[in-house]
Amino acid sequence: MLTYIDFFCGAGGSSSGAAAVPGVRPVLAANHWDRAITSHAENFPDTDHFTGDLHDADVARFPAADLFWASPECPKWSNARGKRRDFDKQPDLFGETLPDAATDRSRALMWDVPRYLDSTRRRGRPVMAGVVENVIDVRAWDLWQTWREDIRGLGYDTRLIALNSMHARPVTTTWAPQSRDRLYLAYWHRSLGRAPDWGKWLRPRAWCPVCEEAVDAIQAFKNPRRDMGRYRQQYVYRCPRVACRNTVVEPDARPAAAAIDWTLPAERIGDRAKPLATATLNRIRAGLAKYGAPLLTPAGGTWRTDAEPVTIPMPTRTTRENDGLAVPPLLVPVEGRDGKYATPATSPLRTQTARNETGLAWLPYLIPLRGGGDKERARPVTDALTTVTASGNHHGLVTAPGFTPQEATLLVPYYGNGTARPADAPLGALTTRDRYALVTGTLPEVDDVRFRMLEPAEIGRAMAFADTYRVLGNKREKVRQYGNAVTPPVAEILVSALVEAVTGTSLDREGNAR
Structure with a gap:
């Protein structure tokens, strides 16, 4: 021992x-x-x-x-x-x-x-x-x-x-x-x-697109005289095989979404007792226009400026709460400094500091109009639609009135084991039966977006602490x-x-x- x-x-x-x-x-x-x-x-x-x-x-x-x-x-x-x-x-x-x-x-x-x-x-x-x-x-x-x-x-x-x-x-x-x-x-x-x-x-581990296999990547500094720096800025990872000329590869990583508790409620921005800062609202608007996925957004006084999706790892955690989660979802900086942008939650979280400086905002959502056990199960427009039946239209789309049309279009399969997909994605296999419905909606006004800050437990998961750690x-x-x-x-x-x-x-x- x-x-x-x-x-x-x-x-x-x-x-x-x-x-x-x-x-x-x-x-x-x-x-x-x-x-x-x-x-x-x-x-x-x-x-x-x-x-x-x-x-x-x-x-x-x-x-x-x-x-x-x-x-x-x-x-x-x-x-x-x-x-x-x-x-x-x-x-x-x-x-x-x-x-x-x-x-x-x-x-x-x-x-x-x-x-x-x-x-x-x-x-x-x-x-x-x-x-x-x-x-x-x-x-x-x-x-x-x-x-x-x-x-x-x-x-x-x-x-x-x-x-x-x-x-x-x-x-x-x-x-x-x-x-x-x-x-x-x-x-x-x-x-x-x-x-x-x-x-x-x-x-x-990383996937080499040239060798078409997983490899153990090697670190390579862009300037060979350097021995310290940040990933992507000062160094990258390359395939170890000379056959592909040591192609630059992207190592496996976990998205920020893995740290986020998606069950926690968030308040509609227009209903907040204390309005969000103008800079924060502008970041949300820019993020809504750019992304259709969740974002982690810088909200602290750091050098990081861009909101990022939750499908990639979070940025560095520090002693301040400086990232928020915004929906579509967007992560939105909420501190007063200029030069920061909302990012999708598919990116890694940015650096966490000692202050709560990042917010999370939500997209439009669908609500079922039928009775039964599903009547309170609202879902985002990026989820698959609930079952379409012959007895009538049982789906409502909650959106913001008066928003400049910006289509959020989905193809939704009728059958039970399929998933919705964006209309610009490849269509699934077509058979002799009518299998898909086209669902369209619009992005909400900023006031209708739901927003909250990341909670300590989510920051703990971003730091890779076990949920059992106290x-x-x-x-x-x-x-x-x-x-x-x-x-x-x-x-x-x-x-x-x-x-x-x-x-x-x-x-x-x-x-x-x-």
């Missing part, structure tokens, strides 16, 4: 992923926020917990462990607060550098990692392997190379990893339906005499804990690679991930 310590543990995302690896036992979790420690302890009652400022703690008194995970505070490194960060120290008008206290603290916390590693080395019980997690912007820190060499000087080899959570292919934990770019520095002690098999754990506190505290967390599937695959290196034993790669 390998012991595991988690610094800056938050609510326990990294611990959850590590604990899912066979033979790993969390023995200590440390964090400065008592609410996060309470949540962690609720889920890991047999683990010791330390509440306090780790930078001021005597780490030499902490137990030594085989594995060590650390996620130093990231806000002062990140661009998620709406402005770009330059980590090379910038002088003021008088030529002096005066960083604020919070920035100094974020940087100081990074040094707590080699400080703990050195303390265990001095006790003759060195950590065998570990991971440091942070936002990718920390790579621009002016002391990055010095800090990394400090770890290497303590007897470790290192591997810098750029990984988006939606591409982590877990064995036990849940896939993350969220696009979350993070930096991971993995390290392992040279005395092991072997390195982790990173290719086994870091190559996502995060405590009020809504605001839950969002903050989720947004600060590490997605469990990433911790699982990175720790799995390190465990193999430490033990020399191969772990199952496929398993039964959900």
Whole structure:
């Protein structure tokens, strides 16, 4: 059994992923926020917990462990607060550098990692392997190379990893339906005499359209001199086969829709006691015109601008609630900054911050007019129609009056095992009998769209926490804990690679991930 310590543990995302690896036992979790420690302890009652400022703690008194995970505070490194960060120290008008206290603290916390590693080395019980997690912007820190060499000087080899959570292919934990770019520095002690098999754990499955088969994709930076960045912006994935000239491929990922509870009610925008901001309404209008599917929409003060469909993973979760779900459905930004757009819920969620800044809006819906058990089962126009009978028209379409006609046309099969499809999609097999009906409708006025914010449980699913995992506190505290967390599937695959290196034993790669 390998012991595991988690610094800056938050609510326990990294611990959850590590604990899912066979033979790993969390023995200590440390964090400065008592609410996060309470949540962690609720889920890991047999683990010791330390509440306090780790930078001021005597780490030499902490137990030594085989594995060590650390996620130093990231806000002062990140661009998620709406402005770009330059980590090379910038002088003021008088030529002096005066960083604020919070920035100094974020940087100081990074040094707590080699400080703990050195303390265990001095006790003759060195950590065998570990991971440091942070936002990718920390790579621009002016002391990055010095800090990394400090770890290497303590007897470790290192591997810098750029990984988006939606591409982590877990064995036990849940896939993350969220696009979350993070930096991971993995390290392992040279005395092991072997390195982790990173290719086994870091190559996502993807379909190569040229080879016409599923492959284990390889990461490729657009600029070969770079070693860190965001998916699609700085790097892509390619097919490993030279026969197709290493075609760019899209790895498997889970859509944001997987995290959304579609049973939760939403209020009609025109009935809201507090009207939505003009910018938010404009984003919804633009999204309605562009998409016919659910959207996740940026609502926080971040650099992300586009709403996205729920059929692809969510964007990064942060400590603020900054995504809403809009129907057709649209995800709509609700903060006041310009430059943001509604997106379909078929895309990944964007970065989650500590504020509730994204709304969800709904399309028109169909209502049955017959009696019986189906009379209260309204359904969206994108669903199949209920049974068409010979006794009369039993379907009503709820739409907005006076909306400029923009056709929402569906072909609906009469038979029971078929599904509705857009009129511009290929028609199903035609037989000698009349099998299809044409259903048309119009998109609603914005006031008739239903709108709500994402709930903490949905944000938790976007972060790939199991539904059984308990995060405590009020809504605001839950969002903050989720947004600060590490997605469990990433911790699982990175720790799995390190465990193999430490033990020399191969772990199952496929398993039964959900």
